[in-house]
Amino acid sequence: DTGVSQDPRHKITKRGQNVTFRCDPISEHNRLYWYRQTLGQGPEFLTYFQNEAQLEKSRLLSDRFSAERPKGSFSTLEIQRTEQGDSAMYLCASSRVGQTQETQYFGPGTRLLVL
Amino acid sequence: KQEVTQIPAALSVPEGENLVLNCSFTDSAIYNLQWFRQDPGKGLTSLLLIQSSQREQTSGRLNASLDKSSGRSTLYIAASQPGDSATYLCAVAAGNKLTFGGGTRVLVKP
Numbered sequence: 374d375t376g377v378s379q380d381p382r383h384k385i386t387k388r389g390q391n392v393t394f395r396c397d398p399i400s401e402h403n404r405l406y407w408y409r410q411t412l413g414q415g416p417e418f419l420t421y422f423q424n425e426a427q428l429e430k431s432r433l434l435s436d437r438f439s440a441e442r443p444k445g446s447f448s449t450l451e452i453q454r455t456e457q458g459d460s461a462m463y464l465c466a467s468s469r470v471g472q473t474q475e476t477q478y479f480g481p482g483t484r485l486l487v488l
Numbered sequence: 489k490q491e492v493t494q495i496p497a498a499l500s501v502p503e504g505e506n507l508v509l510n511c512s513f514t515d516s517a518i519y520n521l522q523w524f525r526q527d528p529g530k531g532l533t534s535l536l537l538i539q540s541s542q543r544e545q546t547s548g549r550l551n552a553s554l555d556k557s558s559g560r561s562t563l564y565i566a567a568s569q570p571g572d573s574a575t576y577l578c579a580v581a582a583g584n585k586l587t588f589g590g591g592t593r594v595l596v597k598p
Contacts, residue, residue: 377531406585415492415577415588416532429584464531476522477586479532 375399377480379465385486386455393451394483398467405448406466406477407440409433416464422448423470455487490515490582494589502597507565509592511578516556519581523552523563526575526591535576536563568596 378397386392398405404423408416419438420430424445434440437455442448452459462484466477491514501507511521520539524532536545538554538561545552549566565572575593579586 404584408586413590415494415579415590416586418585418587421584423584466532475520475581476534476537478534479524481531484529 377465377467377478379463379480379483381483382481383484383486385488387488388455388457390455391451391453392455392485393449394463394465394485395447395449396465396467396480397447398465399469399478402467402469402478403445404468404470404475405442406468407448407450408464408466410462410464410482411460416462419450452485455485457487460485460487490518490580490587492578492580492587492589494576494578494592496592497590498593498595500595500597501568503568503570505568505596507563507568507572507594507596509563509565509576509578509594511561511563511589513559513561513580513587515580515582516559517582518556519583521552521554521561522579522581522586523550523561524577524579526577528575532577568594570596570598572596 380395406421407419410416422442437453462482464482465480468477522537523535536552551564575591577591579588
C-alpha cells in the first residue's frame with residue numbers, strides 16, 4: 374500500500390474563486406471519506422462514498438461544495454465561490470468495508486487558505 | 489447527536505512520565521473507537537482501534553481502554569518520550585463516519 378495521497382498539499386486562493394482537491398485512496402479500498410479540520414479542532418465529517426456512490430453528506434456540505442468519485446477510485450472535492458470561512462485542512466480517508474476492523478486511513482490533507 | 493470530548497486540551501510532562509489521555513462520548517451506540525496521532529500540519533495516523541465488544545487494546549507502549557456503558561475511553565502511553573509530542577485525537581464510529589473529539593495536545597519535555 375502506498376497510502377492515501379492528496380493533491381495539492383497547500384492552496385491559497387482569493388475569495389470568490391473555485392478550487393478543486395484530489396484524493397487517491399489506498400488501492401482496493403472501496404470507501405472514501407472527506408473531512409474538514411479547522412485550527413485547534415478535531416476533523417468534522419463532510420461526506421463519504423462507497424465505490425462511486427455518494428451515500429451520505431453532512432449539513433456542513435453547503436451547495437457550494439461538490440464531491441465526486443466517478444470510477445470508484447480517486448475522488449475530487451470542489452468548492453465554488455470560496456469564502457474566508459472555508460479556510461481549513463481538508464482530509465481524505467479510505468477504508469475497506471468488510472474487514473474485521475474497518476480502520477480509516479488518512480491522507481496528509483490539503484490546507485486551504487482563502488484570502 | 490454524538491458528541492466527543494477530550495480532556496485535558498493540553499498536557500505537558502517530563503520525559504519518562506506516563507501519559508493518561510481521556511475521551512468521553514455521549515451516545516454509547518458505537519461500532520468502534522479509534523485513537524489517532526496528528527503531528528503539526530500533518531494528517532492523522534491511526535494508533536489503536538477498539539471494537540465496541542472489546543475492553544482494551546495494546547500496542548507497544550500504548551494501551552487504550554473502552555467502557556461503553558459510561559461512554560469513556562482512556563489512552564495510556566507508558567514511559568513518554570519527546571517523540572510522543574503531538575496531538576492525540578479520539579474518534580467514535582457510528583454508522584459510516586467518525587465523530588472526533590477536539591484532541592489533546594501533548595508536549596513531552598526532555
